[in-house]
Amino acid sequence: MGMSLTPEEISRYSRHIRLPQVGLPGQEKLATARVLIIGLGGLGSPASLYLAAAGLGTLGLADFDVVEPHNLQRQILHGDTDSGRKKLDSGIESLRAINPKIELIRHPEGITVDNAVDLISQYDLVLDGSDNFPTRYLVNDAAFFAGKPLVYGSIFQFEGQVSIFEPCAGGPCYRCLFPQMPEPGTVPNCEEAGVFGALCGVVGSNQAMESIKRLINVGESLMGRLLVIDSLAQRHRTLKLKPDPQCPLCGHTPSITDIRPENYEWSCAAPDTTSEEIPMEISVQEAHAQLQQAPPPLFLDVREDFEVAIAKIDGAIEIPLGELPLRWEALDAKAPLLVYCHHGMRSLRATEFLRSKGLDGAVSIRGGIDAWSREINPELARY
Ligand SMILES: [Zn+2]
Numbered sequence: 001m002g003m004s005l006t007p008e009e010i011s012r013y014s015r016h017i018r019l020p021q022v023g024l025p026g027q028e029k030l031a032t033a034r035v036l037i038i039g040l041g042g043l044g045s046p047a048s049l050y051l052a053a054a055g056l057g058t059l060g061l062a063d064f065d066v067v068e069p070h071n072l073q074r075q076i077l078h079g080d081t082d083s084g085r086k087k088l089d090s091g092i093e094s095l096r097a098i099n100p101k102i103e104l105i106r107h108p109e110g111i112t113v114d115n116a117v118d119l120i121s122q123y124d125l126v127l128d129g130s131d132n133f134p135t136r137y138l139v140n141d142a143a144f145f146a147g148k149p150l151v152y153g154s155i156f157q158f159e160g161q162v163s164i165f166e167p168c169a170g171g172p173c174y175r176c177l178f179p180q181m182p183e184p185g186t187v188p189n190c191e192e193a194g195v196f197g198a199l200c201g202v203v204g205s206n207q208a209m210e211s212i213k214r215l216i217n218v219g220e221s222l223m224g225r226l227l228v229i230d231s232l233a234q235r236h237r238t239l240k241l242k243p244d245p246q247c248p249l250c251g252h253t254p255s256i257t258d259i260r261p262e263n264y265e266w267s268c269a270a271p272d273t274t275s276e277e278i279p280m281e282i283s284v285q286e287a288h289a290q291l292q293q294a295p296p297p298l299f300l301d302v303r304e305d306f307e308v309a310i311a312k313i314d315g316a317i318e319i320p321l322g323e324l325p326l327r328w329e330a331l332d333a334k335a336p337l338l339v340y341c342h343h344g345m346r347s348l349r350a351t352e353f354l355r356s357k358g359l360d361g362a363v364s365i366r367g368g369i370d371a372w373s374r375e376i377n378p379e380l381a382r383y
Contacts, residue, residue, distance in 0.1 A: 005031060009101070013055050026216040027055065033215045036060040036123040038111050038139055040091040042195060043153045044129030045077040046204030047211070051127075052095045054212060058103040059095070060123055063087045064110035074197035111135065113261045116142035125214060127151045127207050133181045134264040140165060140174040141259060144249055149214055149223075150174075153207040156345075158196045160203035160229040161322070164210055164222045167243065167250035171223035175256075176244040177325045181266070182352040183280070199231045228322045233306045239322055280351055281364040284371045287338050291315070297336035297361070302350045303369075307342060311381040313372060321346045328357055336361040342383075344368040 005013070005028060016022045016030075033056055037044050040063040051059060067075070067082045067090055075087075082090035088106050095104060111119060111130075120126050120142050128139045128150060136154070143150035149166040152174060165173045206227065213219045226239045248255045256263065282290075290297055301308060301316035308318055319327050321341070331337065337354065339362055341347040347364040354362035365372070373380035 004028070009055065016054065021218040022216060026218070029216050030055055030057065030212065032057045033125075034058040034060065034123040035211055035215075036062065036107075036120060036126045037129060038062050038126065038135065039065075039129035039131065040075070040077055040087040041065070041071065041129060041131060042074045042155065042197070042200035043131075043204040043207060044127075045075045045091075046201045047127055047129060047153075047208045048077065048091065048095055049098060050205055050208035051211065052099045052102055052104075054208070055099065056102055058105060058123075060105045060107055060119070061088055061091060062107035062109075062111045062119065063091070064108060074195060074200045076201070111139060111142070113138060113259050113264055116259055117145045120146040120148050123148065125149045125151060125211055127211055128153065129204065129207070131155075132266070134266040136174065137181050138259070138264045141249055141256060141263070144168075144173055145259065151207045151211050151214070153203045155195055155199055155203055157194055158199065158230065158232040159322075160199050160206075160231065162203055162206045162210065162222060162227040162229075163225065163241065164214060166223050169223065170243070172241045172243040173247060173250045175249045176247045176251075177226070177241065178353055179244075179246075179248050179356045180352075181264075182349060196231055199229070202229060202231070226322065230304060233304065235304075235306075237322070239326060241325070278361065278363060281344065281348060281366040282338075283366055284375050287340075287363075287365045288372075288376050290336070290338065297338050298332060300331070300337055300339045300350070302339060302341050302346050307383070310383045311369060311373065313340065313369060313377075313380070316340070321350055324350055324353060328354060328359070331359060333357075333359050334361070336363070338363055338365055340365040340372070341368045343370055 013027050017024055017027050035051055035056055037048050040061060065087050067078045067085050067087055069083050077091040077094045088108055092104050116138055126143050126148055130136055144167055147168045149164055152163045152165055154161050167173045210222055214221055224241055226241050228237045245252050299316040301318045302321040304320050339347040339350050344367045351362045351364040370382060373382050
């Protein structure tokens with residue numbers, strides 16, 4: 001039951017309506033659609049601006065945060081004079097200026113373990129613009145329980161990822177890729193890692209595109225595919241993703257059957273490691289010593305091809321981090337495994353992932369090839 005658009009609206013959205021794949025029926029669908037946006041930061045800014053401009057009927061905005069000066073480098077909903085204001089307030093002002101006709105609903109408490117499923121249930125689709133693991137896992141799980149499509153986007157330094165997770169339509173969820181949250185302290189957050197500002201525009205706009213396509217059911221969605229954008233090399237790849245029958249959320253025998261606060265706790269304390277446990281990371285000296293042993297441990301390079309072309313440590317199997325969810329099964333699960341990347345961040349993430357798949361011998365090399373070139377082999381090119 002489409003609601004009819006006024007002549008003024010037909011004129012306003014005419015450049016969409018003229019696209020045969022959208023047309024008047026598509027625009028009418030958008031006018032009644034409800035999208036929940038989690039976070040009005042780097043990804044939520046461009047996503048909400050484009051969805052507002054496109055005439056989405058209702059945008060729910062979940063954010064509890066306040067604008068800080070260092071946000072302005074990428075969070076284009078907010079301007080210079082907005083520092084100290086609630087992102088909801090400055091964001092709504094910007095969105096109203098773009099399109100006063102659409103309905104904007106404030107969720108000032110943000111998404112929480114208490115409200116997540118209920119909040120997402122009120123919308124047709126949820127767009128995740130969060131920048132931290134507990135929220136990302138919470139949104140994934142709550143979208144699954146609410147049976148709603150999740151448009152996922154994330155950024156790490158110069159790399160962006162986009163996908164649609166919709167297990168109830170036969171696609172995978174985020175936990176099919178990364179079953180468990182990484183241990184606190186093993187992955188850097190945005191503040192530590194840095195964010196390439198304009199890449200947020202690319203990823204957030206892709207999330208807006210995928211949302212609109214999904215809402216009016218046109219084109220090929222990213223369900224079952226992960227778009228990986230490497231902005232440094234300017235390479236875009238799409239990796240096939242399959243639902244994991246072992247997934248703790250959407251698999252055949254799920255261990256996560258409701259939203260429990262303990263599943264989304266994240267403290268900054270270092271993870272417990274007893275003496276029997278294999279450490280998550282070791283120094284380059286220790287790694288070098290282990291590689292001299294017979295038999296040497298398996299050796300895995302999770303950097304991108306262009307980085308391998310610059311410099312590499314001989315003897316490593318090359319699987320870029322983004323391809324690991326598809327290719328890890330080729331690795332010997334029982335063998336000790338040393339993982340390296342450029343600076344030791346991606347290799348830690350890879351190690352987390354491999355251990356979640358039962359490769360308990362996986363260990364990350366701290367400082368990556370950069371530390372290796374400083375401390376073991378100065379001949380290696382640094383980049
Ligand atoms: Zn899953």
